[in-house]
Amino acid sequence: MGSYIPSTPEEQKEMLSTAGFDSIDGLFSQIPESVRLNRPLDLPHGLSEMEVRRKMSGIAAENKVFPIIFRGAGAYRHYIPAAVTRITSNETFLTAYTPYQAEISQGILQSIFEYQTMICELTGMDVSNASVYDGANAAAEAAAMCRNRGRTAVYVSAAAHPDTIRTIRTYAFGAGAEVHLIPAPDGVTDAGALREQIAGDKTAACFYLQQPNYFGTIEDAQALGEIAHTAGAKFVMGCNPISLAILKTPAEYGADIAVGEGQPLGMPLGFGGPYLGFMACKKDLMRRLPGRIVGQTSDAAGNRAFVLTLQAREQHIRREKALSNICSNEALCALIASVYLSVMGPEGLKAAARQCYSKAHYAAQRIGSVKGFELKNQAEFFHEFVTACPNTKRTLAKLERHGILGGLPLPEGGLLWCTTEQNTKEEIDRLAGLLEEEEQK
């Protein structure tokens, strides 16, 4: 059995006696007899470190690590620089908590301030919070930010990630708010349908658009945002942070709130988490932004100092009147994102984004020229695209045998492919070759 308890039996006895107890059982006398668990736990015996390593490594080995991945759909395998992993494994960063005590937490506070600045730079927005749970949760929190007086209804593009749509719906169930899904025939949000549904709706709080959308397509965010604004609703954009190095920013599109999944910024796939929800907004919405915000101030001697600020928004002060219940966030993931952005720098991040874009276009051309795998995207796309596929099951099984995780099969048919800077030309050519073999069958 492993244990992390330092006290020896002799020390325990001494401490019990100092505290005025005869026995360990005496410590639990507050617990009514009728609810005590007076039996051993029905669990396996504890393990030594060597045994637990063996056991957990065995479980990990039951997973298949795909050497080549052409799948994204909300989780992206970008290259993670060594400096990112090593720097963020620092034990102080790992084992600190929310920086409530500013004087001994200046490092954590400054790192959050730097993160906030970088998120503002990426999105073009004025204010960022210190993070929320993930992209889907950020979208749901953004919708909640926009609810004001009679305006409660959320309009969501059907071309958003299904998990995001589901999360927005779940939060709306809590709040008792309406969710209207704007159709996206052919994988592009239908501007006409948005105009028709939202115009004149005095309850419209916001419109949520994912850019690039779930199918990889770059939406006409300008036009869609204007429709939302004309109806008096806020415009919320969910963005891929890598794409923002080269694509028009939410600020340039006139969005009020920019959110997104920060996982591409240095976090591993990790079977879905922990990831990072980033949230930034225009200045006028600052006091409605949920979560921690770090601000700059000074101490009595005039030293620059950082503190958790604008706390009157938060649950520990406002209780049921708070804007959100969020307390713990994804601080370490936010740190990973800032180190990633610093390691890549402006040119590195742009290069990564351009490579994603170029490789996706090369892959789309190669895959799309295979008979039966025609490209479905009607408009420009970033690093994901959809192709037809005559038999998704057979194709994916074959790719799997070659160590390739192929595109995600969509319920409406076809495969959603993704490339990042990690996919080489050789991998793409090999993939196309395997698909051509399929065609010839």
Added chain:
Amino acid sequence: MKLIFEKSRAGRGCSILPACDVPEAALPEALARKLPLRLPQLSENDLSRHYSALARRSFGVNDGFYPLGSCTMKYSPKIDEEIAALPGFTEIHPLQPAHTAQGCLKVLHFAEKFLCELTGMNEISFQPAAGAHGEYTGLLLIKAWHRSRGDEKRVKIIVPDSAHGTNPASAAMAGFTIVNIPSGPDGCVDLKALQNAVGDDTAGLMLTNPNTLGLFDKNILEITRIVHEAGGLCFYDGANLNAVIGKARPGDMGFDVMHLNLHKTFSTPHGGGGPGGAAVGCKAALAPFLPVPRVSERDGAFVLDYDRPQSIGSVKSFYGNFLIVVRALTYLLTLGREGLPQVAENAVLNANYLMALLKKRYRAAYDIPCMHEFVLSLQDLKQSCGVTAMDVAKAMQDRGMHPPTMYFPQIVHEALMIEPTETESKETLDQAAESLLDLYDLAHTEPAALHRAPEHTVIGRPDEVQAARHPVVKYRYD
């Protein structure tokens, strides 16, 4: 210390990416970003030093005693980190086919089984990412359950005044009206007030147990009975589960739904504020409403099941903070049936021992045995010497300790809430007590020294009013 942006020099950087090996595709001008992208430009060495300096200006459990009440700042084992960094976990795409992710699904399955045994619940979801997120999820289950019975009038959630702020905030987000009830003089729920508060509009009760005073509510069965008889459900806030693990189970106390924090009870690191991990557990009657997907077993293999027509939906993407669950499971397997109850035993022992030492001078808000934490009231010190809980907390920083939770629970004046956890040694507790007793004496002889504190930190007390009045929340490049 300079910000990373102030250390940036144009032209510096790290060399990470190879040249692009496919033809460059041209992005249409209309879609291109026009704003400059002002990210830092540093050499790898300078970057590494920047973050080392930031770490030195921070304080973690690895740096010293961290008795932050209700946060359970226990030691985070290194093996848990190494296991969570195995490529067999980190390199798994959340949407790869289930037959290629059996190990991940097994982790979720095993962790669920362990926690069901520890809590007395029937099913558990790991989708919520943090404690408050778990509370929220649990409340949505309560809402969905009443809805499924056509009982739409149940709109009120009862919350005792000693609850964490997240409780009423979560209930409000779930669309409930909050009914606050006071604690009795013994620090437990006032049964009379509870009896008066319940009715046919009661959706449920949220109870933190042991509560934020470190007390196990002796009337726990009476409390759940009163709520159930009124037709409500009982939610157990398991933030303080460390005190009772292996000793008592919320499921045996009459609770229908609960959450617990993997980053508290099961030692996953707090990460400077997160990521945490939560588990939301419930009895069988509420299980159909749990978030999708659920891990289930079919023909001897694990699958992700989205076909739950009564589910509340999802509270985030995918399956939760999976790598945090990996850490928690590693910890659970390490401690096992014998080790887990010892966690509670030593957490409670350490708290009572430290309280006994401190009571030589300080006043405990409730002078009875505590569970995993206890609350001191420094009201006397404030009246006699003008030294506040804040002053003492700040002076603790100069003595190499992280201060306790301050001014909480709000029902205690000048509160310091202290949770030592089971992973602290007797020497550490002795030394902490010595420092705190010393500060008590100093408050009488030289109160100004405490008002000045901290003096040995990189900054003195910051001006929080200025920060809030004139918010500067990002670096100004110009």
